[in-house]
Amino acid sequence: MIKKVAILGSTGSIGQQTLEVIDLFSEKFQVLALAGGRNIELLEEQTRKYRPGIVAVMDPERARELRLRLGDLPVKVLEGLEGLCEIARLSQVEIVVMAVSGVVGLLPTLEAVNAGKTVALANKETLVAGGSLVMRAAREKGAIILPVDSEHSAIFQCLLRDREGISSLLLTASGGPFRGYTKEQLRRVTPREALRHPNWEMGRKITIDSATLMNKGLEVIEARWLFDVDYDKIQVVVHPQSIIHSMVSYIDGSVIAYMSVPDMRIPIQYALSWPERWNNNWPKLDFFALREITFEEPNVKNFPCLDLAYQAGRIGGTMPAVLNAANEVAVKLFLQNKIGFLEIPRLIEETMGHHQVISNPDLGDILESDQEARQRVKALAK
Ligand code: NDP
């Protein structure tokens, strides 16, 4: 059977690797729709190759330009957030790969879930900000959410055997490029240094999140929603080699771990092949070449973002949306060289401190809190 897919964020790191997987199994897929943010050069190339009937570009001006460039093809070019939402709910689409970066993925994800689609979800900011809404809608509409994030794909696979008797989920973390740095060293790190991740090639935003450990914090909240487990039962273990992608420990003392080479195409492929497994020709784990695998505790004193995420998650309501929005803006300011690395957690903490939490928020509350947090960080950074 041919799987009909739409990819939101097809021009990004996850989006391009999704298309690589589709290339390898081209007889199994039909690409019905693609969407990107601003990179219309790549989106044009992808459209000419995969021939989707519909594409969307977030930036309206670029959408107009893409329309001109693709004038010779029978393709509809949509624009803006509404364009992304329209693609997410297209009636012929079965699987929506959600690979945009940032909370901008929340509305399209809700659209896809409300339309009963299977969502291969890479975009963690969506679950951080709107986890309760997305999971409730998925339950009501019977939509399946399959994790693409490597840790969550790992846990999903560990749980295929036993969902009972879990004592904790153990999320592994590489520790990022600054593992072992002192506060004094961290004060002076540059965006260029932060963008050099030891084990993964990813988009800029998530690469900075990996350096601050906020990525792991966002993943803790993502795990809480995907697997319906309390924060007390989610633990982070630093494992610099990124071979074990996460583990589940059980009440009888058993621990089930998932291992693979660090290659995002593997969890992407699994989300697309599930419930089957497909053969590929990528490098496999070579245990004799693996000299060691080691573990250590995360250093939350030097990397406070992890604790801030736990705090926001435990407070709940609109607080995780505020954490996420503050982080998105702070990361952007850091990448623009406007603030230092250690200002990122400081701005997030202050923004959280100003927020009046709304418990059981609706979509409007979440979007408003997100906007308020963005304004707050900009004001605090001045
Ligand atoms: P990239 O920055 O490489 O790509 C982001 C994609 O989203 C691009 O297609 C980009 O479009 C699009 N985009 C960015 N901003 C907007 C916007 N405002 N509106 C619409 N589209 C937008 O990111 P990644 O692929 O690395 O990450 C994507 C998501 O997956 C993130 O949530 C990340 O946390 C998650 N993830 C990524 C992993 C990885 O290995 N890369 C691993 C696990 C999770 P354009 O480039 O055309 O502007």
Ligand code: MG
């Ligand atoms: Mg991850």
